[in-house]
Amino acid sequence: MRQPFPFSAIVGQTAMKQAMVLTAIDPGIGGVLVFGDRGTGKSTAVRALAALLPQITAVEGCPVNSARFEDVPEWAGALTDTMISRPTPVIDLPLGVTEDRVVGALDIERALTRGEKAFEPGLLARANRGYLYIDEVNLLEDHIVDLLLDVAQSGENVVEREGLSIRHAARFVLVGSGNPEEGELRPQLLDRFGLSVEVTSPRDIETRVEVMTRRDAYENDFDAFMAVWRAQDTALREAILTARVALKSLKTPGVVLHDCAALCIALGSDGLRGELTLLRAARAQAAYEGADTVTRAHLKSVAASALSHRLRRDPLDEAGSGVRVARTIAEVLP
Numbered sequence: 005m006r007q008p009f010p011f012s013a014i015v016g017q018t019a020m021k022q023a024m025v026l027t028a029i030d031p032g033i034g035g036v037l038v039f040g041d042r043g044t045g046k047s048t049a050v051r052a053l054a055a056l057l058p059q060i061t062a063v064e065g066c067p068v069n070s071a072r073f074e075d076v077p078e079w080a081g082a083l084t085d086t087m088i089s090r091p092t093p094v095i096d097l098p099l100g101v102t103e104d105r106v107v108g109a110l111d112i113e114r115a116l117t118r119g120e121k122a123f124e125p126g127l128l129a130r131a132n133r134g135y136l137y138i139d140e141v142n143l144l145e146d147h148i149v150d151l152l153l154d155v156a157q158s159g160e161n162v163v164e165r166e167g168l169s170i171r172h173a174a175r176f177v178l179v180g181s182g183n184p185e186e187g188e189l190r191p192q193l194l195d196r197f198g199l200s201v202e203v204t205s206p207r208d209i210e211t212r213v214e215v216m217t218r219r220d221a222y223e224n225d226f227d228a229f230m231a232v233w234r235a236q237d238t239a240l241r242e243a244i245l246t247a248r249v250a251l252k253s254l255k256t257p258g259v260v261l262h263d264c265a266a267l268c269i270a271l272g273s274d275g276l277r278g279e280l281t282l283l284r285a286a287r288a289q290a291a292y293e294g295a296d297t298v299t300r301a302h303l304k305s306v307a308a309s310a311l312s313h314r315l316r317r318d319p320l321d322e323a324g325s326g327v328r329v330a331r332t333i334a335e336v337l338p
Contacts, residue, residue, distance in 0.1 A: 009222055011052035012236035013229075015215045016206055017045055022289075023309050024053050025141040025240070027177050029247045029288040034198025034281060035178035037141070037189070037313065044203040046181040052138050056237050058245055060133055064088045067125040067131045068172045077172045079123045093134030095127050095176075099143055106151060107163050108170065123170050128161045131176040140309035141180030141329075142187045149193050153179070156196050198281045199306075200313035202326065247291035254287055255297040263303055263337055270336045271329065273314040282310040304333055 014021060023036045038046045062069040063076055064086040070076045076083060097106065108126035127136070138144060155161050161174040178197060182189070194200075196287045206212050221229040261283070283298075285306040290298045312325035 006226065007230065007234075008051040009048050009219075010230070010233035010237050011056040011242055013218050013222070013233040014045055014049055015218060017049065017203050019201040019309060020046070020049055020203050021199050022306075024049060024179075025027045025244065025292065026285050026288040026306065027179075027198065028053070028057055029292055030078075030251060030284055031175075031177045032198065033284045033288065033304050035180070036254055037194070037197040037200040038179070038181040038203060039200070040181075040203035041205050044105055044205055046203060048140060049267045050094065050135075050179055050181070053135070054091065056241055057092035057094075057135075058241055059089045060092050061087055061089055062133070068129045068174075069093060069134070070173070071133070074208065075173065077170075079170055079172075081124075089154050092134075093130055095131040095134065095136050095137055097138045097144075097148075099140055101127070101148065103147065103151060106148060107155075107161055109163070109165070109166060123168055124161070125172075128155060128174040128176070129172055132173050136176045136178050138178070138180045140182050140186065142182040142184070142189045142194075144193075146190070149190055153192055153196060157211060163231075163242050195277065197313065199285060201308040215277065218335055243292060246294075247288065249292070250296075251287060251292040253296070254291055256283070256287065256296065259297050260286070260300065260303065263300055267303070267307060267332065267336050268311065270332050271311060271315055273311060278311050282307060285310045290304055300337055304337060307333055 011021070011024075013107075020038055023038075027033050027036055038049070040046060058338050060069065060071070062071060062082055063073055065080075065083045066076050068077060069090075073083075073085065104126065105127050107128055108124055110122070110124065135267055139157075155174050156178060159173065159175045161170075161172055163170040179187075180197065206215070264279045264286075268282070270278075271278075282303065286298050286302040289306050290302045293302075295302070308326050310327045312329050315325050315328060
């Protein structure tokens with residue numbers, strides 16, 4: 005199977021790539037929402053991210069990718085005492101998917117052939133410790149949205165039906181993409197995404213030519229193309245791993261906390277999730293840059309993606325949310 009288009013080779017779309025790298029450094033940021041035109045590299049970036057991410061260590065055969073033997077759920081049955089390295093899971097959640105396919109259900113085949121009542125894991129089990137990707141997330145059915153909200157909040161999937169009572173870890177980074185012209189996202193789900201970015205088609209000829217050049221090389225001169233960009237992806241993967249370690253010793257001055265609160269108050273964002281996400285994203289950015297202390301510059305670099313989707317609508321202000329964030333940053337954090 006051909007390796008996906010390299011993450012490092014994606015032309016432009018700086019904000020989208022930055023958001024995805026930050027969630028790879030700190031999954032606790034809470035996922036990425038990418039809205040924009042068709043054909044702007046949204047799906048390509050997610051596929052590329054899967055190949056870029058560092059591998060995880062898991063119990064061999066565990067349906068929820070448990071990192072320790074004591075975390076393997078009882079319903080998984082007896083497993084070998086072997087630990088394996090495997091790619092970070094990136095699971096697609098297709099539109100029209102049934103609830104049983106998402107959360108899991110009774111294994112009908114075993115019930116009919118063996119008379120056993122066994123659990124067949126769903127997509128949430130496979131996505132544990134990885135990424136759950138939803139294309140056209142704004143078209144997702146409401147009952148599936150509600151289900152995802154519950155699991156994203158608790159980090160645990162609970163299934164009680166057909167005589168089964170099952171629970172298992174379901175901690176994943178949610179990545180959603182969509183076209184805003186096809187419908188808005190429910191506010192409850194929108195708020196669950198840590199970062200949000202908008203992507204647009206490039207407006208200059210040089211960028212469009214570069215997109216075509218790289219795609220043509222990927223399709224028609226694959227080995228030579230990958231020889232160049234695989235090395236860059238490897239370097240990026242190492243930078244992510246280094247940043248993960250650096251997060252633990254990163255210093256966060258009190259003035260940075262003050263800046264986070266002041267900016268969110270000025271923007272009128274509801275609740276405290278905005279401040280917390282902004283701080284985590286700024287810390288991840290600082291670690292990625294190799295800094296030992298979070299600064300105002302780090303806050304500014306991630307503020308638009310952390311806060312733009314949390315703003316209340318202002319009927320008297322026709323500027324986009326990104327513009328409003330930038331304007332407020334200039335006023336509050338000069």
